[in-house]
């Protein structure tokens with residue numbers, strides 16, 4: 397047993413569940429994927445207890461992408477939605493204090509980025525990024541507009557499903573996760589070469605937010621539910637019970 401296990405080290409990544417780095421239908425994966433065998437080395441305390449950040453870095457409108465870049469009295473154009481869910485570890489325990497950063501295209505499928513080349517119009521009232529920290533019970537919520545699908549240079553005519561990018565900082569670098577959230581019922585999901593890198597229908601479902609009518613705000617916004625699972629800490633024996641139970 398290593399020292400890191402004794403202090404409750406994180407469960408290793410399940411490479412059978414995660415997509416392979418090299419998936420040729422997703423063309424940039426050919427250049428991005430490692431060409432040599434991966435090296436393994438033990439993690440250290442700093443990797444298991446960091447990153448640490450203050451809660452005061454979150455601004456008042458950071459979890460409201462409808463308004464956080466809008467002129468006073470105006471709002472972003474597009475279908476208004478609430479995205480909410482829980483951040484859990486692999487043991488099913490809530491992860492409080494996790495930082496979620498999100499970014500997305502506007503309702504027309506265009507990003508606010510200097511290298512963006514898609515001809516869809518920019519929305520002057522939409523920036524496309526925000527952030528939120530999970531509560532004590534691991535829940536989070538933000539408001540935004542539903543992004544549009546957009547074309548990308550891969551095959552002759554590939555379009556990304558509507559999606560929101562997520563970056564999640566949990567309780568250690570082992571819980572750092574970059575992923576994308578898709579929307580239930582989008583016909584582009586099954587056509588996308590990036591989604592196609594996932595190895596099972598269950599893995600695709602895990603990245604697909606479900607319409608949640610219970611959290612819809614009548615005459616205002618629909619809601620989508622998206623739970624996120626980070627790598628869990630190994631249980632550490634403490635007297636006669638497991639730590640945290």
Ligand SMILES: [Fe+2]
Nearest residue numbers: 501556559561
């Ligand atoms: Fe994207």
